[in-house]
Amino acid sequence: MNTKIGIPKEIKISENRVALTPAGAYELTNRKHEVFVEKSAGIGSGFSDEEYIKAGAKILSTAKEVYDIADLIVKVKEPLESEYSLIRENQVVFTYFHFASSPTLTQAMIKTNAVCIAYETVEKADHSLPLLVPMSEVAGRLSAQEGAYMLEKKHGGKGLLMGGVAGTKKASVVILGGGVVGTQAAIISSGLGANVTVLDRNLTRLRYLNEIMPPNVTTMYSDTYTIKELSKTADVIIGSVLVVGDRAPQLITKDMLKEMRPGSVLVDVAIDQGGCFETSQPTTHEKPTFIIDGIVHYCVANMPGAVPTTSTIALTNATLPYVLKIADTGWEKACQNNSDLKNGLNIIKGSVVHQAVANAFKLPYTQYK
Numbered sequence: 230m231n232t233k234i235g236i237p238k239e240i241k242i243s244e245n246r247v248a249l250t251p252a253g254a255y256e257l258t259n260r261k262h263e264v265f266v267e268k269s270a271g272i273g274s275g276f277s278d279e280e281y282i283k284a285g286a287k288i289l290s291t292a293k294e295v296y297d298i299a300d301l302i303v304k305v306k307e308p309l310e311s312e313y314s315l316i317r318e319n320q321v322v323f324t325y326f327h328f329a330s331s332p333t334l335t336q337a338m339i340k341t342n343a344v345c346i347a348y349e350t351v352e353k354a355d356h357s358l359p360l361l362v363p364m365s366e367v368a369g370r371l372s373a374q375e376g377a378y379m380l381e382k383k384h385g386g387k388g389l390l391m392g393g394v395a396g397t398k399k400a401s402v403v404i405l406g407g408g409v410v411g412t413q414a415a416i417i418s419s420g421l422g423a424n425v426t427v428l429d430r431n432l433t434r435l436r437y438l439n440e441i442m443p444p445n446v447t448t449m450y451s452d453t454y455t456i457k458e459l460s461k462t463a464d465v466i467i468g469s470v471l472v473v474g475d476r477a478p479q480l481i482t483k484d485m486l487k488e489m490r491p492g493s494v495l496v497d498v499a500i501d502q503g504g505c506f507e508t509s510q511p512t513t514h515e516k517p518t519f520i521i522d523g524i525v526h527y528c529v530a531n532m533p534g535a536v537p538t539t540s541t542i543a544l545t546n547a548t549l550p551y552v553l554k555i556a557d558t559g560w561e562k563a564c565q566n567n568s569d570l571k572n573g574l575n576i577i578k579g580s581v582v583h584q585a586v587a588n589a590f591k592l593p594y595t596q597y598k
């Protein structure tokens with residue numbers, strides 16, 4: 230089967246990622262598929278048009294040309310209003326949609342009669358979300374870097390080096406939630422030499438972390454008493470909890486904040502789920518921090534956007550196997566043969582086939598067999 234794959238340039242503000250690397254384009258063209266990339270789509274991630282051409286892709290000048298020719302559109306972010314009318318009937322759109330957060334987008338995609346497969350609901354049998362994991366890995370590693378950076382005096386931090394030097398104290402890093410984000414945060418902070426404590430409520434997870442982490446990482450059960458005590462002496466606290474289907478629990482309250490030492494840093498990675506510190510408010514890459522009671526708060530909701538080159542490559546590594554399946558056999562066969570991908574189906578030609586999306590807006594739900 231020959232499939233035409235379209236890669237539009239992302240137009241959401243500050244979005245520098247692109248849905249396919251030249252290496253990914255090469256995999257597809259090597260299998261006799263055709264890849265159409267909008268001019269300059271890869272620039273923000275460090276990939277020139279020439280690199281895509283070398284990989285066998287064709288460059289088109291406008292988004293409209295890409296949407297007009299492609300059977301399968303692969304993107305990063307949800308389509309924005311100016312893109313709605315470009316999407317054609319029966320076209321497959323594979324991207325992060327997050328439908329449940331936008332009735333407008335949901336209605337617009339129903340109207341297009343396209344097939345919408347959402348990255349965020351592609352789910353493996355063990356309930357892991359393979360297309361969310363890479364961004365959590367990036368955010369986790371970045372959270373430790375940002376924590377280290379914000380500890381510098383000029384950012385309002387204590388002026389403390391994570392690992393110290395001989396004869397000085399090391400920073401104390403507390404990580405709330407030892408899932409994907411928390412584990413990556415622990416790897417980087419401990420690698421920088423800090424004394425790290427990871428808290429979680431899942432004992433199996435704590436046992437696992439206890440086995441694999443270096444000696445400067447301690448694991449603790451997450452309860453209010455322990456968090457309160459640790460926060461008094463912490464230099465950096467990274468919030469990386471997730472309660473599936475719920476808002477993040479507020480683990481550091483305003484009262485606890487007052488007992489923390491000025492110049493300490495809070496990095497709230499869970500801000501996209503409401504944040505796990507009571508004083509958190511979403512911030513942007515342009516102005517990532519604010520200070521309350523002398524405590525630096527970093528609460529950027531789309532952290533991977535800071536490192537688009539790494540994020541693009543990590544995302545393509547995860548999406549490409551699914552893109553290949555859709556391109557090789559068409560979306561229907563690909564979904565029949567692969568239950569992860571089938572779980573990604575949200576809207577098929579005007580029908581909502583994902584229960585959570587239907588529930589979110591009280592729309593009729595159609596079961597896809």
Ligand SMILES: NC(=O)c1ccc[n+]([C@@H]2O[C@H](COP(=O)([O-])OP(=O)(O)OC[C@H]3O[C@@H](n4cnc5c(N)ncnc54)[C@H](O)[C@@H]3O)[C@@H](O)[C@H]2O)c1
Pocket residue numbers: 362364365368405406407408409410411428429430431434451469470471472477478497498499500501502529530531532533
């Ligand atoms: N800001 C960003 O750019 C960005 C990027 C990626 C992920 N995230 C967010 O980061 C958060 C973590 O994502 P993840 O992929 O690591 O999730 P995950 O499911 O892998 O890990 C979450 C962990 O939190 C633990 N947990 C739940 N309640 C807890 C509590 N009260 N105390 C301590 N631990 C608790 C769970 O047991 C689990 O181990 C999510 O909210 C996710 O949306 C944000």
